[in-house]
Amino acid sequence: xxxxxxxxxxxxxxxxxxxxxxxxxxxxxxxxxxxxxxxxxxxxxxxxxxxxxxxxxxxxxxxxxxxxxxxxxxxxxxxxxxxxxxxxxxxxxxxxxxxxxxx
Amino acid sequence: xxxxxxxxxxxxxxxxxxxxxxxxxxxxxxxxxxxxxxxxxxxxxxxxxxxxxxxxxxxxxxxxxxxxxxxxxxxxxxxxxxxxxxxxxxxxxxxxxxxxxxxxxxxxxxxxxxxxxxxxxxxxxxxxxxxxxxxxxxxxxxxxxxxxxxxxxxxxxxxxxxxxxxxxxxxxxxxxxxxxxxxxxxxxxxxxxxxxxxxxxxxxxxxxxxxxxxxxxxxxxxxxxxxxxxxxxxxxxxxxxxxxxxxxxxxxxxxxxxxxxxxxxxxxxxxx
Numbered sequence: 001x002x003x004x005x006x007x008x009x010x011x012x013x014x015x016x017x018x019x020x021x022x023x024x025x026x027x028x029x030x031x032x033x034x035x036x037x038x039x040x041x042x043x044x045x046x047x048x049x050x051x052x053x054x055x056x057x058x059x060x061x062x063x064x065x066x067x068x069x070x071x072x073x074x075x076x077x078x079x080x081x082x083x084x085x086x087x088x089x090x091x092x093x094x095x096x097x098x099x100x101x102x103x
Numbered sequence: 104x105x106x107x108x109x110x111x112x113x114x115x116x117x118x119x120x121x122x123x124x125x126x127x128x129x130x131x132x133x134x135x136x137x138x139x140x141x142x143x144x145x146x147x148x149x150x151x152x153x154x155x156x157x158x159x160x161x162x163x164x165x166x167x168x169x170x171x172x173x174x175x176x177x178x179x180x181x182x183x184x185x186x187x188x189x190x191x192x193x194x195x196x197x198x199x200x201x202x203x204x205x206x207x208x209x210x211x212x213x214x215x216x217x218x219x220x221x222x223x224x225x226x227x228x229x230x231x232x233x234x235x236x237x238x239x240x241x242x243x244x245x246x247x248x249x250x251x252x253x254x255x256x257x258x259x260x261x262x263x264x265x266x267x268x269x270x271x272x273x274x275x276x277x278x279x280x281x282x283x284x285x286x287x288x289x290x291x292x293x294x295x296x297x298x299x300x301x302x303x304x305x306x307x308x309x310x311x312x313x314x315x316x317x318x319x320x321x322x323x324x325x326x327x328x329x330x331x332x333x334x335x336x337x338x339x340x341x342x343x344x345x346x347x348x349x350x351x352x353x354x355x356x357x358x359x360x361x362x363x364x365x366x367x368x369x370x371x372x373x374x375x
Contacts, residue, residue: 018249018358019221043155043249044356050160050171078362093161100159100170 039081152177180341195338208302221358225272225296
């Protein structure tokens with residue numbers, strides 16, 4: 001997975017599972033229609049230890065979200081989520097510890 | 104040491120022959136005329152020390168930005184000398200005929216390491232417990248792990264290893280005190296696990312010694328692994344220092360891994 005990209009759509013489902021959580025997003029397809037995307041992210045135990053729980057994601061189900069991350073190389077509707085921006089403008093983003101330490 | 108744990112070994116041994124009498128061990132413990140051994144109390148919650156990816160979380164909420172980082176100190180070798188630690192080496196010494204296999208496993212860990220596919224890490228890879236409950240005749244270890252939340256019950260009443268147990272991921276453990284150090288010896292393992300992320304395979308002959316001792320308010324943890332079938336000598340790893348935690352244990356969510364075939368790299372998390 002190397003292609004960085006951004007996708008906006010409706011958050012349809014959150015799987016709070018090991019080893020990585022997953023979010024599903026309905027996004028408009030080129031040429032019409034909607035397709036469901038899956039994005040994996042960090043382990044739940046990782047997110048819990050930086051103060052995030054499942055409700056922080058699940059409260060946005062049904063709302064428009066924008067995800068940034070990497071798309072699968074095979075071109076499927078799958079990717080790795082590095083940042084999610086919710087409809088209210090709030091966001092969660094995985095960054096390097098070096099970046100965090102400079103703040 | 105703010106808490107001391109009084110363990111009446113002598114009393115327990117005297118009473119071991121009689122189950123009925125053993126029920127009265129609490130009363131006997133308070134008898135000042137018997138010999139008692141005083142050990143540090145390792146009971147309590149300890150920081151999560153199982154491997155997690157590094158990184159930090161940037162959170163933007165109502166216009167303000169905060170950063171949260173993980174304290175990974177408990178999973179890393181201690182950065183400074185730890186009082187009471189044994190001498191250690193960076194890696195185990197495999198017999199020459201097995202070195203190629205270890206390298207192959209390491210180079211292909213993203214595909215071959217069962218821990219990345221919800222497999223049980225086993226002892227010693229599970230690392231130090233999230234909670235320790237130290238009782239007079241046994242010590243209980245509780246863990247949080249993606250594969251499930253294992254527990255271990257370590258008898259400390261002088262009994263030998265079980266003769267009839269099936270091999271398992273967490274082995275058969277017995278514990279004793281050497282001075283201020285709690286020493287747990289585990290044997291009778293299945294061969295499915297690695298004893299370290301570096302492709303450290305083993306056979307059912309593996310024997311693991313875990314040492315626990317207090318350094319101030321922290322818990323020091325150090326393992327020694329021996330497997331005469333594949334190692335040239337027992338391997339002692341660098342000690343870890345684990346901080347106390349006030350975070351209650353939580354049940355780990357179900358583990359479902361079905362996307363690993365998408366990984367292009369053979370090195371999980373690109374850690375090397």
